[in-house]
Amino acid sequence: MPVVTLEDFARSFGTTAEDVREKCADRIAQSNFSYTLIEGAERDALILSILKRIEEDRQVIGAPERQKVWDKGWEENLNDFIGSGYDLGTLVPRFIRRGQPVRFNADYIQPANPAFELDYFAVFRQWLFKTYFSSISHVYEFGCGTGFNLVALAQLYPEKRLFGLDFVTSSAELVNRIAEHHRFNLSGHLFDMITPDRSFALEKGSAVLTIGSVEQLASKFEAFVEYLQEQPVSLCVHVEPTIELYDENNLVDYLAIRFQGKRGYTRNLLPHLKELEKAGKVEILKVKRLYFGSLYMEGYNCMVWRAVRQA
């Protein structure tokens, strides 16, 4: 049975195997990354089920009712968190599914381990945090949901000051409960990325993180990017689905383009950043498609940039 190797992770993240070993060997050793490639009749059946799902799906990203859906979802996690006696394991969002086939190298694979998607993401997240945040003292995650990414960051770097922002109150409350019970240097705040509160001042030299939250703005990200340019932050790191990175001549990619397009996940963030770069306003430090994702789309592409400050 094939297994995701250090070299595979390195290709996916856009770095060397040695770098992955140094930053993530401990995390990789905790999981089983073996899988089988889905082929032949099984692949046909899977593709058919995806096409039907795309046809039937009615979710509209950014629709007014979505705010209530998020609030209710994170309230369920909050109740689970409290009910479990503050178990951090209850913070994994339900949209990271267990046991499903996943996308890998523009193909579908069936992992042996039901938590493959979560575990692969956790390796990438650790690599990302060690690569970009090791010498940053303040990190803000916008659209932080349950705060489970910030928990991973707090466990790696307990001394950093961390902020979780979201537009629903159950998220801010959950993040504050986590901080209180686990004594993390972390706080939760309300913040709407579509109409950013420009008086919410970010610390000089801090970093901004988004993981699957710009995707939820239905392409209305310009005010947020302007806000980030105004703030004295040193780095903006996005992990987001990026429709522009697929190859429309590849069937597996094409299905993701159809799925993301139909729901209306944000598009154009990358072209927008490239235009700002051309105008000399930002510097793009990294763009990397991971060639990894869930059954329906690749949600974990990496974009890192910073504003160019006038001398």
Ligand SMILES: C[S@@+](CC[C@H](N)C(=O)[O-])C[C@H]1O[C@@H](n2cnc3c(N)ncnc32)[C@H](O)[C@@H]1O
């Ligand atoms: C897919 S979840 C990702 C949550 C978290 N970053 C994670 O990786 O688990 C999207 C998050 O974006 C938040 N969100 C959606 N629209 C937002 C907006 N306009 N302003 C701030 N947060 C928003 C949702 O409440 C939700 O927590």
